[in-house]
Amino acid sequence: MAYIFQQILNALQLGSIYALIALGYTMVYGILTMINFAHGDLFMVGAFFCFLIAVYLKLSFVPTLLLSVLGVACLGVVIERLAYKPLRNAPRVSAIITALGVGLFLENFTLALSPYPKHIPALIADKTWLIGSVSISSLQIIIIALSLSLMLVLDFIVQRTKAGMAMRAISWDKTVVPLMGVPVNKIISLTFAIGTGLGGAAGMMYGLAYPVIDPYMGIMVGWKAFISAVVGGIGNIRGAMIGGFILGSVEIMVAAFLPSTYRDFVAFTLLLILLIFRPYGILGKPNPQKV
Amino acid sequence: MPLLEIRNLTHRFEGLCAVSDFNFTLASNELVGIIGPNGAGKTTVFNLITGVYRATEGSIYFTGNELVGRTPHQITKLGIARTFQNIRLFKELTVLDNVRIARYGQAIYSPMEALLHIGRYNAEEKRITDHAMELLSIFKLDDAANERSKNLPYGLQRKLEIARALATDPQLLLLDEPAAGMNPNEIKQLMEFIGWIRKTFQVTIILIEHQMRLVMGICERLMVLDFGATIAEGLPAQIQNNVKVMEAYLGKELVK
Amino acid sequence: MPKLKAVYQTLLNKWYAVIAHRFFWPFFLIAGLLFSIAASSFDLIDLYVQLILIYVGINIILTISLNLINGYMGEFSIGHAGFMAIGAYIASLLTVNIFPPSAINFLFPVAVLAGGLGAALIGLLVAVPSFKTRGDYLAIVTLAFGMIVKSGIENIEAIGGPRGFLGMEKLTTLPWVFFWTVLSVWVIRNLVYSNFGRGVLSIREDEIASDLMSVNTRQVKVIVFVVSSFFAGIAGGLFAHALQYINPRMFDILKSTDILIMVYLGGIASIAGSIIGAVIYTILLEVLRPLGIWRMVFMPLMLVLLMIYRPRGIMGLREARLFVPLRDLLAVKFWKQKKKEADDAPA
Numbered sequence: 001m002a003y004i005f006q007q008i009l010n011a012l013q014l015g016s017i018y019a020l021i022a023l024g025y026t027m028v029y030g031i032l033t034m035i036n037f038a039h040g041d042l043f044m045v046g047a048f049f050c051f052l053i054a055v056y057l058k059l060s061f062v063p064t065l066l067l068s069v070l071g072v073a074c075l076g077v078v079i080e081r082l083a084y085k086p087l088r089n090a091p092r093v094s095a096i097i098t099a100l101g102v103g104l105f106l107e108n109f110t111l112a113l114s115p116y117p118k119h120i121p122a123l124i125a126d127k128t129w130l131i132g133s134v135s136i137s138s139l140q141i142i143i144i145a146l147s148l149s150l151m152l153v154l155d156f157i158v159q160r161t162k163a164g165m166a167m168r169a170i171s172w173d174k175t176v177v178p179l180m181g182v183p184v185n186k187i188i189s190l191t192f193a194i195g196t197g198l199g200g201a202a203g204m205m206y207g208l209a210y211p212v213i214d215p216y217m218g219i220m221v222g223w224k225a226f227i228s229a230v231v232g233g234i235g236n237i238r239g240a241m242i243g244g245f246i247l248g249s250v251e252i253m254v255a256a257f258l259p260s261t262y263r264d265f266v267a268f269t270l271l272l273i274l275l276i277f278r279p280y281g282i283l284g285k286p287n288p289q290k291v
Numbered sequence: 292m293p294l295l296e297i298r299n300l301t302h303r304f305e306g307l308c309a310v311s312d313f314n315f316t317l318a319s320n321e322l323v324g325i326i327g328p329n330g331a332g333k334t335t336v337f338n339l340i341t342g343v344y345r346a347t348e349g350s351i352y353f354t355g356n357e358l359v360g361r362t363p364h365q366i367t368k369l370g371i372a373r374t375f376q377n378i379r380l381f382k383e384l385t386v387l388d389n390v391r392i393a394r395y396g397q398a399i400y401s402p403m404e405a406l407l408h409i410g411r412y413n414a415e416e417k418r419i420t421d422h423a424m425e426l427l428s429i430f431k432l433d434d435a436a437n438e439r440s441k442n443l444p445y446g447l448q449r450k451l452e453i454a455r456a457l458a459t460d461p462q463l464l465l466l467d468e469p470a471a472g473m474n475p476n477e478i479k480q481l482m483e484f485i486g487w488i489r490k491t492f493q494v495t496i497i498l499i500e501h502q503m504r505l506v507m508g509i510c511e512r513l514m515v516l517d518f519g520a521t522i523a524e525g526l527p528a529q530i531q532n533n534v535k536v537m538e539a540y541l542g543k544e545l546v547k
Numbered sequence: 548m549p550k551l552k553a554v555y556q557t558l559l560n561k562w563y564a565v566i567a568h569r570f571f572w573p574f575f576l577i578a579g580l581l582f583s584i585a586a587s588s589f590d591l592i593d594l595y596v597q598l599i600l601i602y603v604g605i606n607i608i609l610t611i612s613l614n615l616i617n618g619y620m621g622e623f624s625i626g627h628a629g630f631m632a633i634g635a636y637i638a639s640l641l642t643v644n645i646f647p648p649s650a651i652n653f654l655f656p657v658a659v660l661a662g663g664l665g666a667a668l669i670g671l672l673v674a675v676p677s678f679k680t681r682g683d684y685l686a687i688v689t690l691a692f693g694m695i696v697k698s699g700i701e702n703i704e705a706i707g708g709p710r711g712f713l714g715m716e717k718l719t720t721l722p723w724v725f726f727w728t729v730l731s732v733w734v735i736r737n738l739v740y741s742n743f744g745r746g747v748l749s750i751r752e753d754e755i756a757s758d759l760m761s762v763n764t765r766q767v768k769v770i771v772f773v774v775s776s777f778f779a780g781i782a783g784g785l786f787a788h789a790l791q792y793i794n795p796r797m798f799d800i801l802k803s804t805d806i807l808i809m810v811y812l813g814g815i816a817s818i819a820g821s822i823i824g825a826v827i828y829t830i831l832l833e834v835l836r837p838l839g840i841w842r843m844v845f846m847p848l849m850l851v852l853l854m855i856y857r858p859r860g861i862m863g864l865r866e867a868r869l870f871v872p873l874r875d876l877l878a879v880k881f882w883k884q885k886k887k888e889a890d891d892a893p894a
Contacts, residue, residue, distance in 0.1 A: 094858040104847035264698040363758040381752035396761030398742040405741035
């Protein structure tokens, strides 16, 4: 029993990181119907920013988090302006390939500057509590609590604020909404800033939980988060959260009962099966083609 | 036996009834119009006949074959072809290829023969190309055969779409708002053109339009749809004086 | 300036006359085969250059086969390296574990062919989801497929798992690469200029309209996926026996991205484009080797700029005359001539 609780806790930790990254994919998809394949690499950049700030500026946890998130958010907006904006009316495929290219660029650029894996110093005093025989670390609590509160804030922004309403409007209709005086470019920049910022926060937390970071760390985690977004129904914010937790649980359970090398295999097989039977995800809606 | 027989056709989109209890019989060589205000379910009827949507209820018989449950290309091969409200040509492809694609169902050679360019490939390709060119020359489009279809002027694009539909050797041709975007003079020419097609290719035609002028002029019989329901049917002259039709088009208050 | 243009025009016309000659292709093929045999048996060219030429050939096969799905059919597959992996492993297992070493030279084409067929069989399975899903979702299906192949191989200890598989002899020689490259170009060219090929193009342009114009879109998709994965498998077999060592990480998403870059660099829906893309990319990677890791920074940057300024690639949607069958190139002309003769006949 205790073992199961321990695994649930682990699943929550991994799931909340996936969910945070998945939100970035889903927000960008919602507003631009474009899969930002560079998002996983922005997550990696978040971890590296955290490393740089913690090591060279020697700041504590909260300012490091704020600066990393800000840095990644700015990078996200710059990438959107330079690489994606010129392609807004181009075929969708061009945008996807550009995103793949941007991702590769970020990976290799980081690799060129930092050829060896880096180690993030512990920013949080490591304490462990025992409840029964279930152990909870301070880091786990912070990761889960912070992710959940970020998600609640995001949900509030999207559902209750004017900017959030504009985001939902643009994702609903791309031709008429700009005519209604909604500043489309600003809203898209804001979406990128929030989405990539969340990815950056996830990068930092992942880096704290698994302290050795390298330029390719974003690839697999990024794809996993992307699966989460698809499982939940891409474009759907609450779906992304649910998808993240589902995938986190599945992976932890697979690792608990099978050799850990089966993890990716199971995750992607799950995705494939889901796509065949419910291509629009758990919360997504089918999009009938108009004739 | 009627050419086309539709019984109790009903289609719902998420609770919204796009077509309800549509009944329709069509004899060979008729020219029938389906009219109705925007959103009346006219195009949905075409989509149901051609298999783009699968009917929620009801049945469609064409020359004795049940169409519900068949895929669009199977239905096209049985002899039904259509055009689209907003032109849907294969834009980046040449005029010739647009027509040759519509001969897909008529070509008889296997994938292996295609991969190696052996066997029936040569003779069949020649047959397809000749047929397509013949058709294009009938429509006076043969000089533009090598143009990309997106480069044709609007009027010729409409013409090419009809030529492409006829390339599938249809018995029944469905025209979806062929007069869209045309001025009265062009509409007059179109009326003659449709009559000519009917004679030349011996096809039965169903025409969707919400411009009364066109349908009154050439259709022998009319169906009027409003909110998915059939509100009137009969000769053009009868429809013209039908109170329900006027209500549908102008609103109840104005008619009173 | 006008004079230069005239010279260019005459040269172009001369070139067209050369390629229209009925001995052009036989001559090219025999010359190419003889050259590649001579080059590999008498060391006419440097071994390093030979290896690059082998990679160029393999990359042409990969590019042209992926172009069939991504360029001609307009879908987006990111799992091409998965098919390549299947071909590579099947062919390697056959030459190392199954075939007798004495006859290995003769059985090598059989092994490569078996790799291609194995990949084609899996391609058949991937075609099934493409019936209903398209666009982004189909891209994800192919992506997931590629990942499953990679992590599947990593979990099979019998073929080396994550450590990889070795023991292959260096059987991939220049003549074999030449043969398979020409075969793949020829077969895919044939497919494109056929009834099914026009079906493929119509799916890219408008799938619903294509279905309504009697194109059996499922049949077309199956053909495209089977042919494309077949040649990816062939390329995998050649790759494994050129490198003499394979591991699952060689066939990950980065490899698929490489192939994508070649497709979109050379140009979508173009055979000439596929060849140009594969040649430029392979050679550029070698030329820039001294830059080390910065070369891998430069490449994706190039891809992004390409997408912004020339999203369809160098030859996008255009074809060199060289690859268009005369029947299609001159279809209108032939028909008009015939018609004129028919009109003149009674008079």
